[in-house]
Amino acid sequence: MKALITGATSGFGYASALKLAELGYDVVLTGRRATRLAHAENEIKSRYAVDVRTLCFDIRDGQACKQAWNSLPPDWRQVDVLLNNAGLAACADPFDKADTEDFECMIDTNLKGLIYMSKLVVEEMKQCRNGLIINLSSIAGVEVYPNGNVYCATKHAVNAITKGMRMDLLPYGIKVSSISPGAAETEFSLVRYKGDEAKAKAVYAGLEPLVAEDIADTVAFIVTRPAHVMIHDILLTPARQASSMLFNRN
Ligand code: NDP
Numbered sequence: 653m654k655a656l657i658t659g660a661t662s663g664f665g666y667a668s669a670l671k672l673a674e675l676g677y678d679v680v681l682t683g684r685r686a687t688r689l690a691h692a693e694n695e696i697k698s699r700y701a702v703d704v705r706t707l708c709f710d711i712r713d714g715q716a717c718k719q720a721w722n723s724l725p726p727d728w729r730q731v732d733v734l735l736n737n738a739g740l741a742a743c744a745d746p747f748d749k750a751d752t753e754d755f756e757c758m759i760d761t762n763l764k765g766l767i768y769m770s771k772l773v774v775e776e777m778k779q780c781r782n783g784l785i786i787n788l789s790s791i792a793g794v795e796v797y798p799n800g801n802v803y804c805a806t807k808h809a810v811n812a813i814t815k816g817m818r819m820d821l822l823p824y825g826i827k828v829s830s831i832s833p834g835a836a837e838t839e840f841s842l843v844r845y846k847g848d849e850a851k852a853k854a855v856y857a858g859l860e861p862l863v864a865e866d867i868a869d870t871v872a873f874i875v876t877r878p879a880h881v882m883i884h885d886i887l888l889t890p891a892r893q894a895s896s897m898l899f900n901r902n
C-alpha cells in the first residue's frame with residue numbers, strides 16, 4: 653500500500669503521514685521545505701517498517717508537480733491514497749484591503765495545486781481501477797466568515813471539485829472524500845498572520861482547538877473503511893465551536 657501526502661512538512665500532513673505509516677503505508681511526502689521533509693522521512697523510518705520518498709517542490713507550479721511525479725519510479729506512482737492537504741490562508745484581511753498577491757497565492761495553492769496533483773495521480777489510479785482521494789476542505793468551505801473571503805472561496809471550490817471528481821471517477825472505482833475541520837492549532841494561523849505569534853495564538857484562546865492528530869485519526873478512519881464504503885465528507889470542530897464564527901471561549 654502506498655500513500656502520497658501533499659504538505660507533509662507540518663500540521664495535518666505530517667501527522668497524517670505518520671498515521672498512514674503506522675497503518676503500513678509506504679509514503680510519498682511533499683512540501684517546499686527540504687529540511688522538514690528529511691526530518692519527516694527520518695522520523696517515519698525510525699518508527700515504522702515502511703519505505704519513504706520525498707518530493708521537494710512548489711505545488712503552485714504545474715510543471716514542478718509533473719516533474720516531481722515523473723521522478724518517482726513507476727511502482728511508486730501506483731498510490732492507493734492521495735491526501736490533497738497542502739494549503740494555506742495567506743491573510744485574514746477585508747476584501748478591499750487584502751493584497752491581490754495573497755488571493756492569488758491561495759487560489760494557486762489550494763485549488764490549482766490540488767488539481768495538478770489529482771490529474772497526475774488519477775491517470776495511474778484509472779489503470780488500477782482503484783484508489784482513494786481525500787481532499788482537505790474546511791468549515792470555511794461550508795460557511796463564509798468576515799475577512800475569510802478568498803480563503804473561503806477556495807474551500808467552497810474544493811467542495812465542488814470533490815463532488816465533481818466523485819461523480820466523474822465513479823466508473824473507475826476511485827473513491828473521493830473530503831475532511832472539513834474547524835479551528836485546529838498547527839502552523840496555519842502563523843502563516844495566515846505572517847509570523848505574528850500573538851495573533852496566531854489568539855485564534856485559539858479559551859478554546860481547546862483540534863490538533864493535527866485529530867485530523868490524522870479522521871484520515872485513518874476514512875482509509876480503513878471496507879471497500880464497499882465511501883465517506884463523502886467529515887466535518888469536525890473543537891467541542892467549543894458550533895459554526896465558523898460561534899465559539900464558547902472560557
Ligand atoms: P500547516 O501550515 O501546518 O501546513 C501546511 C502544509 O502545506 C505545509 O506542509 C506546507 O509545506 C504545505 N504548503 C503550503 N503551501 C505550499 C506550496 N506552495 N507548495 C507545497 N506545499 C505547500 O497547516 P495545516 O496543517 O493546518 O493545513 C493543512 C490543510 O488543512 C490546508 O489545506 C488548510 O487550508 C486546511 N485546514 C486547516 C485548518 C486549521 O485550522 N489548521 C482547518 C481546516 C482546514 P511547505 O511550507 O514546506 O511547502
Ligand code: 8X3
Binds near residue numbers: 789792833896
Ligand atoms: C481553517 C479553519 O475557520 O479558520 O480552514 O477557516 S477557519
